Amino acid sequence: MDHRTPPGNIAPHIPAADWQRAQATGQPVVIVVNDTHTSIPWQRLLIPFAIAGAVVAGGWGLVACLCLLLDAASHTATVIAGAAGPIGIGGITLKLARSKTT
Numbered sequence: 001m002d003h004r005t006p007p008g009n010i011a012p013h014i015p016a017a018d019w020q021r022a023q024a025t026g027q028p029v030v031i032v033v034n035d036t037h038t039s040i041p042w043q044r045l046l047i048p049f050a051i052a053g054a055v056v057a058g059g060w061g062l063v064a065c066l067c068l069l070l071d072a073a074s075h076t077a078t079v080i081a082g083a084a085g086p087i088g089i090g091g092i093t094l095k096l097a098r099s100k101t102t
Contacts, residue, residue, distance in 0.1 A: 014029060022029045086093050 014031070019029065021027075
């Protein structure tokens with residue numbers, strides 16, 4: 001880096017006279033930046049966590065709906081098989097459901 005040329009876009013707030021004087025005497029140029037932003041940007045953290053939470057809740061909802069549908073389908077198949085009785089094809093008889101009286 002060439003220290004003899006005044007900075008361009010790096011620090012345009014340094015007056016040219018102060019820069020030239022610092023270069024002539026060999027003193028360092030100190031740039032003080034007052035940063036008042038010290039807190040955590042909550043919006044940057046909250047939005048991804050909200051999206052992840054919604055995805056997880058939606059996934060559990062899909063699993064619960066799938067379990068409910070499979071439960072209803074198994075009950076329906078059991079009722080239909082119980083009402084139909086034994087089914088025979090060519091001498092082979094299949095009993096699809098047990099009777100309640102044993």
